[in-house]
Amino acid sequence: MRRHIPATACGIGLVFLAAFPLVYGASDYDYIMHLWITAFFYAILASSWSLLAGYAGQFSFGHMAFMALGAYTTGLFNNYFYLTSAATGTCFEIPLGSWYFVVLDPIGVSASPYSCLDAARDAWTVDVTITKPSLWFGILFGILVGGLFGWLIGRLVLRLRAAYLALFTLGFSEILRAILSAEIGVTRGQAGLELDPLFPDGVSILGASFDATDKLPTYYVMFALLLACIALMMRLERSRFGLFVRSLREDEDAAAALGVHTVRYKLYTFVVTSMIAAAAGAVQAHYIGIITPNILIILQMALVVAMAVVGGLESIVAAAVGGVVVYFLLEFLRNDFTIGAVSIDMTIWRLVFFGAIVMLTLRFQRNGLLYAFIMWCTRAGVAQETVAKRAAAQQPPGKE
Amino acid sequence: MEHSIIFWPVVLWMIAWGVVGSVVTPRVFLRRDMDISNASLAGAFVGAASGPFGLAPLWYLAPKSTRGWVLLSAAGALAILIAAFALADPDNVCVTNGSLVASQVANGLVMGTIYALMAMGLTLIFSILRVVNFAHGEFYMVGGMSVYYVSAVWLPEMPPAAAVLVACGITFVIGGAFERLFLTPMYDGRVERPIEYAVLVTFGLVFFLQYFVQALAGASPVKAQRFFDFPIIRLPSAEDPWLIKTSKANLQLFDTVSVSNPRFTAAVISVLVLLGLLFFLYRTWWGKALRAVSQDRQAAAVAGIDPNKMNMLAFALGGMLAGLSGAVLVQAFSWVPQVGMLPALRSFVIVVLGGLGSLPGAFIGGIIVGMVEAAGTGCIPDPQRAASYIPAYGMLILTLTLLLKPTGLFGRRE
Numbered sequence: 001m002r003r004h005i006p007a008t009a010c011g012i013g014l015v016f017l018a019a020f021p022l023v024y025g026a027s028d029y030d031y032i033m034h035l036w037i038t039a040f041f042y043a044i045l046a047s048s049w050s051l052l053a054g055y056a057g058q059f060s061f062g063h064m065a066f067m068a069l070g071a072y073t074t075g076l077f078n079n080y081f082y083l084t085s086a087a088t089g090t091c092f093e094i095p096l097g098s099w100y101f102v103v104l105d106p107i108g109v110s111a112s113p114y115s116c117l118d119a120a121r122d123a124w125t126v127d128v129t130i131t132k133p134s135l136w137f138g139i140l141f142g143i144l145v146g147g148l149f150g151w152l153i154g155r156l157v158l159r160l161r162a163a164y165l166a167l168f169t170l171g172f173s174e175i176l177r178a179i180l181s182a183e184i185g186v187t188r189g190q191a192g193l194e195l196d197p198l199f200p201d202g203v204s205i206l207g208a209s210f211d212a213t214d215k216l217p218t219y220y221v222m223f224a225l226l227l228a229c230i231a232l233m234m235r236l237e238r239s240r241f242g243l244f245v246r247s248l249r250e251d252e253d254a255a256a257a258l259g260v261h262t263v264r265y266k267l268y269t270f271v272v273t274s275m276i277a278a279a280a281g282a283v284q285a286h287y288i289g290i291i292t293p294n295i296l297i298i299l300q301m302a303l304v305v306a307m308a309v310v311g312g313l314e315s316i317v318a319a320a321v322g323g324v325v326v327y328f329l330l331e332f333l334r335n336d337f338t339i340g341a342v343s344i345d346m347t348i349w350r351l352v353f354f355g356a357i358v359m360l361t362l363r364f365q366r367n368g369l370l371y372a373f374i375m376w377c378t379r380a381g382v383a384q385e386t387v388a389k390r391a392a393a394q395q396p397p398g399k400e
Numbered sequence: 401m402e403h404s405i406i407f408w409p410v411v412l413w414m415i416a417w418g419v420v421g422s423v424v425t426p427r428v429f430l431r432r433d434m435d436i437s438n439a440s441l442a443g444a445f446v447g448a449a450s451g452p453f454g455l456a457p458l459w460y461l462a463p464k465s466t467r468g469w470v471l472l473s474a475a476g477a478l479a480i481l482i483a484a485f486a487l488a489d490p491d492n493v494c495v496t497n498g499s500l501v502a503s504q505v506a507n508g509l510v511m512g513t514i515y516a517l518m519a520m521g522l523t524l525i526f527s528i529l530r531v532v533n534f535a536h537g538e539f540y541m542v543g544g545m546s547v548y549y550v551s552a553v554w555l556p557e558m559p560p561a562a563a564v565l566v567a568c569g570i571t572f573v574i575g576g577a578f579e580r581l582f583l584t585p586m587y588d589g590r591v592e593r594p595i596e597y598a599v600l601v602t603f604g605l606v607f608f609l610q611y612f613v614q615a616l617a618g619a620s621p622v623k624a625q626r627f628f629d630f631p632i633i634r635l636p637s638a639e640d641p642w643l644i645k646t647s648k649a650n651l652q653l654f655d656t657v658s659v660s661n662p663r664f665t666a667a668v669i670s671v672l673v674l675l676g677l678l679f680f681l682y683r684t685w686w687g688k689a690l691r692a693v694s695q696d697r698q699a700a701a702v703a704g705i706d707p708n709k710m711n712m713l714a715f716a717l718g719g720m721l722a723g724l725s726g727a728v729l730v731q732a733f734s735w736v737p738q739v740g741m742l743p744a745l746r747s748f749v750i751v752v753l754g755g756l757g758s759l760p761g762a763f764i765g766g767i768i769v770g771m772v773e774a775a776g777t778g779c780i781p782d783p784q785r786a787a788s789y790i791p792a793y794g795m796l797i798l799t800l801t802l803l804l805k806p807t808g809l810f811g812r813r814e
Contacts, residue, residue: 059596160802162595163532163756167748168802171795174745178795182788189788249593298741302607309600348615355608362601363582366591 002380010317017223021216033215035331037287040222043323044229044280046307050319051233052273054308055242056266057249059162062153062169063277063304064296065176069149070142070278071285071295072180075193077138078286080104085129088120101133106185135196139282146278147271154270158263173296181293192292195285218287225283226320229276233316236272245269306358312371322370330354407488414448414477421447421455422804428459435464441804442466442473449476485779494779499657504778505771506657510667512770514725517670518743519750519762520677521721527694527757528714529583531598535605536722537744541737542574543567543723544730545613548624560627564669564727571723576716578605583715587708614737621734626662662732669728674763677721681759690714694757722747742791749794753801755811764809769794 021033049063082102087093094101104115117130153172157165181189198218202211210217236242244265247255256262285291294300304323311322333350365372425443426436446454446469454473463469485492494501518540525533533539544567551563582601586594633646645652652658681687692700693710701707725743733739750769754761776793780786801808 053596057593057596059599156803160806162593163526163599164752164802164806166534166599167532167752167798170745170748171798171802175792175795175799178789178792182785182792184785299607299610302603305600305603306607309604348611351611352608352615355604355606355611359582359601359604359608362597362604363585366597 002377005377006374013321014227021219030215033219035328037215037219037222038284039324039327040226041280041284042304042307042327043320044226045277045304046311046323047230047233047316047320048273048276048280049304050308050311050313050316051237052269054313054315054319055237055249056245056269058157058266058269059166060153060157060169060270061166061298061301061305062173063273064301065169065173066146066150066274066277067281067284068176068180068291068293068296069274070139070146070281071291072187072193073142073145073278074135074138074282075195075285075291076186077141078132078135078195079193081133081138082117083131083133084117084120086124086126088117089123090116090119132196135198135200135286139279139286142282143275143279146281147275150270150272150274151267153274154267158266170298173298173301177293177296180296187293190292190294192290194290195288197289198283198286218283222283222287225279229279230316230320232272233276237316241265241268306354308368309358310361310369312368312374314367315371315374318368318371318374322368325370326354405488407484410480410484413451414480417447417451417455418444419447421445421458425455425458429462432462434462437807438466438470438805442470444804445470445473445477449473449480489781492779492781494775500778502654502657503659504774506653506659507663508771508774509767510659510663510770511774512767513667513670513674514729514766515743515746515750515770516763516766517673518722518725519747519754519766520674520759521718521725522747523751523754523757523759523762524690524721525715525718526751527759528690529579529586529598529711530595531583531586531602532748532756533715533718534599534602534744535578535609536718536747537740537742538606538609539571539575539719539722539740540726540743541735541740542609542613543571543726544624544735544739545617545622545726545737546570546723547727547730548622548735549617552622552624560624560731564724567723567727568720572716572720574609575719576712578719579712579715583711584708587711610737610740617737619736621736623734624730626731627665629661660732662729666725666728666732670725673721673724686713690717745791746794749798752798752808755808758808758810761808761810769797772797 017036020036024032026032045063045067049060052063053059080103082104083096084093084100084102085098087095087100088102091105092103102117104117121128121130153169157168160168180187183189184191187193197212198221199210200212202209202214203217204210205217244255244260245268247258247260248262248265252262281295303326307323307326308319309322310326311320312318330350333353334347361369367375421443422440423443425446426439429436429439442458443455446458450473458466458469485494490496494504518536521539522533522536525531546567547560547563550566551558551560555563582605583598585591586598591597631646633644650658650660651664679687681691689700689705690710690713692703692705693707693714697707700710722743726740746769750765751757751762752765753768754763754765772793773790777786777790780789
């Protein structure tokens with residue numbers, strides 16, 4: 001019976017999550033929905049990091065950098081690219097049939113930005129339609145850029161192992177953060193780059209219409225993205241790819257000697273996981289509406305690492321569930337509580353407890369709390385079966 | 401920058417030929433059946449310094465030892481960079497104002513010494529445990545915080561030197577306790593991948609210590625009083641103190657080089673501690689035992705040294721060195737619980753540059769990084785942008801080192 005617990009729980013969980021926005025009706029609806037969307041975001045990051053670190057053994061601390069690459073690519077795309085029906089004459093532009101593809105000049109952080117498009121707008125005497133290209137192209141573009149950089153970084157770290165790899169990727173992440181916060185002219189630095197919401201003109205699903213600030217469409221987008229990523233990774237994990245990648249983790253030289261193309265599979269892993277991270281970052285950036293270089297500080301990375309560790313580093317689903325659970329715990333532990341005369345301000349102490357939990361999990365239950373439970377369930381009865389089989393085999397035939 | 405048309409093409413030219421050199425040279429050497437461990441480094445430097453004019457003879461001659469080539473072309477590349485910068489930006493303060501340059505160099509040396517102290521802790525830990533302590537910056541932060549709390553809040557009468565000792569004690573104990581509680585399962589094969597386990601568990605310690613201190617001390621910046629005031633010295637005479645001129649908070653040498661009191665004190669303490677550390681490592685039984693374990697664990701065990709005990713000592717000592725550099729710097733910078741991040745990254749850079757596990761490497765690397773940061777912050781036009789890029793300078797060094805010579809300047813091959 002125990003064996004069916006994880007699968008059943010997954011099924012119930014999926015149905016629950018799919019129905020949740022439709023049936024939940026309390027007054028804190030928006031807040032709870034926000035929590036779910038962000039939890040999905042972290043779940044995607046944690047599970048893809050578990051593929052990279054837990055399966056392939058590449059302990060990269062640059063995962064948030066790929067996320068930020070996705071977010072900033074789509075952010076810049078959203079801010080700098082326009083389509084107009086007449087030539088501006090002031091901007092850099094490429095004619096596309098009857099339309100012009102316009103690239104704005106860097107706006108910087110001035111209080112009243114006056115771009116070349118504004119200049120053109122003042123100069124035009126006729127009615128000109130100005131639109132933005134669909135932001136989904138931006139997101140797609142972000143995913144591609146994430147994959148490209150994943151390939152590049154994967155290529156550079158081929159020779160590096162363990163601690164060196166961790167340091168190198170941390171360095172990459174810090175350099176990216178420095179660039180994003182220093183090139184104020186383009187990225188607006190700490191002032192933050194603003195993005196359109198995911199559905200700027202609202203959306204109508206099955207007759208019900210939602211406007212740009214409603215959370216339900218975003219919820220389903222993020223949920224679908226999470227399911228798609230997990231499905232993709234599970235498929236990879238069950239295939240030869242998963243086997244090869246695990247052999248890389250256990251012993252790279254032995255794997256190479258047995259004919260595994262180690263370079264190719266390492267690169268695959270980097271590209272796939274960074275594309276997933278970039279996708280999560282791009283969608284989340286449009287949902288939040290503003291991005292700053294602080295999305296890739298080391299503590300954000302530590303949060304993702306912690307989620308994967310608490311869930312289970314060597315299981316994609318466990319890491320994803322760990323992400324959701326940890327995020328909700330952190331959010332709900334914000335309430336202060338009082339024991340006798342001592343009142344504890346949980347907004348600060350929750351992170352202390354959390355750090356302790358991460359260290360203790362690593363120390364005493366290395367495969368993660370959730371993964372241990374899954375194993376306990378799926379391996380129920382295995383011992384008895386083995387004993388029974390062995391006993392049957394030892395029964396000398398024809399003795400009676 | 402005035403004539404950036406000079407500077408950037410030169411830089412691009414150097415980068416392009418450096419890449420060509422670093423990619424092609426190992427192949428050329430490999431074809432001739434030679435050792436390629438230093439080939440990409442030599443190719444990169446020779447290419448950057450002299451382009452095709454140096455690379456062609458390098459490939460043709462294919463010298464067995466490339467050490468001379470590397471040193472010469474490193475100096476050449478640096479000279480070309482400086483010359484290009486000076487030509488491109490003749491009005492820059494670093495070009496026009498010699499005394500500023502002297503001050504920057506002095507400050508680079510002073511800060512480099514303190515960085516080296518902290519990096520030595522990291523490299524000490526690595527040489528014994530083969531573990532990169534990602535929580536090194538947190539030890540630095542705890543060291544500074546303890547000095548502030550002991551000397552300014554709890555016991556205002558306490559002399560600063562005693563507060564520094566208390567900080568050393570606290571970080572030493574934290575380091576030792578952490579090692580006993582969390583790193584012991586690495587040693588006996590209970591962990592499948594010990595290095596990765598250590599990376600993760602020290603990462604957890606970052607989270608824990610940072611927020612623990614924030615919960616206790618709050619997030620507002622604190623700063624300790626300076627430990628000592630300079631005595632007023634005017635040499636050779638009070639009217640014309642061109643040799644040494646001190647005020648309470650500042651020291652001026654030769655009318656040009658000026659170093660502020662907190663930094664000067666910190667550097668002097670760092671040098672003393674470095675000397676003490678060398679004495680400990682080379683003249684005492686415990687220090688010799690530590691070095692023995694770092695050279696050959698099993699042989700040391702055979703000779704009667706308990707390697708597990710040395711693990712604990714190394715981690716505690718390494719943490720203490722980080723705590724000490726925090727303790728001497730808390731009088732120079734303001735302190736928040738997140739203050740450890742930059743110094744930790746800088747220490748990683750230094751130890752990788754010097755070679756993980758090498759003590760002299762950590763010292764030289766510290767000086768180099770101190771100088772690069774001084775040049776980077778002082779000379780680059782547009783100060784705001786220069787300040788934003790501070791972490792990137794070091795990370796650039798780290799990236800280049802890992803790509804060209806992963807063992808660092810003085811590293812041993814594993």
